[in-house]
Amino acid sequence: MASLWDNPHVSQLRSHAMEILDYMRAELEASKLGLNWTLALIVLLSIIPAILLHRWWSGRKLPPSPPAWPILGHLHLLGTHAHESMAQLSQKYGPVMYLKLGSQDSLIISSPEHAKEIFKNHDLIFSERPKLIVLDLLVTNKQGISFQSMNPSWRNLRKIFTMEMLSPKRLQEWQPIRARELNHMLSSLFEYSEKHPNCPLEVKAKLWVLTTNITSIMLVSKKYFSDEYEKESDEAKEFKYVMEEMLHLVGSIFPADCLPFLKWFDLGGFEKRTKILYPRFQNILTEILKERRAKRKEVGEAYVDVDLVDVLLTHQEKGGDVPVTEGNIRGVVWDAFAGGTDTQLTVMEWVMAHLLKDQRTMEMVKSELDSVVGKERKVEESDIPNLKFLEAVVKETFRLHPPVPLLVPRESTHACDVAGYVVPAGTRLFVNVYAIGRDARVWEDPLQFKPQRFLDGSRKHVDLYGQYPELMPFGTGRRICPAANMGLLQVCMFMASMIHAFDWSLPEGIHPDDLDMTEAAGITTPMATPLQAVPTPRLPAHLYRLPSS
């Protein structure tokens, strides 16, 4: 980071002050004034540069900003979809924009160049997460990875999480679980299509069962869900309710976060809901940990870790310089459930919607699948690197519908310079990857769904791992999503399997042009109207049978 003294104005001021000081010293010696006078003058003269420096710093400009209202600042300019409002405002006020959200200073970045500048020059300054009321209430969430400060505990947990859940070796070890659960879903879709030919189903609901089961098996070796909600156990229903409500609350803007004086009023009842929910969430985790500890005790030394909770418990037992606490374990379990479900579901629902809207592209995906996989077997994970067109479809969907459109907000720990503007300490950073993905300066025909752009031309090499600021749905820098590899693998694998095994069509009477492509409001952006589609099997019937049946 450039030091303040590197700035030409500052160093000029400094050398003037030094010259004056030298001159005064010489004069003092010549006039033989007393020591007290000398000291007083030195103190006085050292204050002058500080005052000048302060004036210079405070005279520098904040980034451009719309006219603000008293108290509300710019809050009134944000609609239900903050990323869309911010994208529109930045058309007028530029890609580096300052908003005052109530009392909260906020920096909105909407261009790849400035996103790159921030993460290249100031990633460390912007690596803290904001202190939100919801996190004070959901105490353990702050002790996991996503919302913890950048301290040794965060580093340790991120390392354990990456090595023990997401390393290539681990991903390979979990493969049979993904395959088994995926087969369950394909088989249940087949049964459904036999029993209810030409009847639509909610695509996301099916994918929810699949992704949540896989996540919960990896975390706690537990499969909570079956295909029919009515048949769910009370435990599964409670789990589903608590997770959905928690995600909703974490993604909501509590009015008092922007206007602290509202803390006494709990507008919208968010605090009350959070306080009721938290013990229910803790009860679920307490049960999981109680069962697991009992099992570990029963088996004794011969016990082998089978999932992430086990790994964390082992680290806890071992102790070490950076201990893993009970709160850390609960926090990481929450991170994986929250981070790992809605994000993937959102992008998969949009992939299906775009392909149903654009049947020509759907046919191209199928034709690639038929040539790489054929119709005599199901898709396997080893096929994924060969499905280049599908990969382009997934990238194009991430471009138009990044599941976390403003990334997870960060907050600056020190003042810094961005694009020549001053950004005070404590400023909240929103990188609008939604706006960047639709920027006409960056993308040709930005609003059109054109996967080919990733197969030829200048975007051919763009990947999703945080190296290309024009496309970074997983974020970048120190806080980049640690599970991007797993998320992408699952999205590609599930989409490939669903499209390979079934012909999908829109419900009768819905024309592709009439499909509602609006986004729901929230921290993630699924379709406002959940996608309904009709599956028709396209493989030989025996391929849908489960091995045991």
Ligand code: HEM
């Ligand atoms: C399509 C799938 C996914 C998307 C689009 C996504 C997106 C993101 C984004 C945008 C961030 C914030 C990055 C930043 O601040 O720069 C993030 C952080 C995180 N994600 Fe993901 N994610 C996905 C899947 C997952 C999965 C499957 C898991 C876990 C099983 C996960 C766990 C996390 C965690 C723990 C963090 C916090 C990292 C930190 O603060 O150090 N994510 N993710």
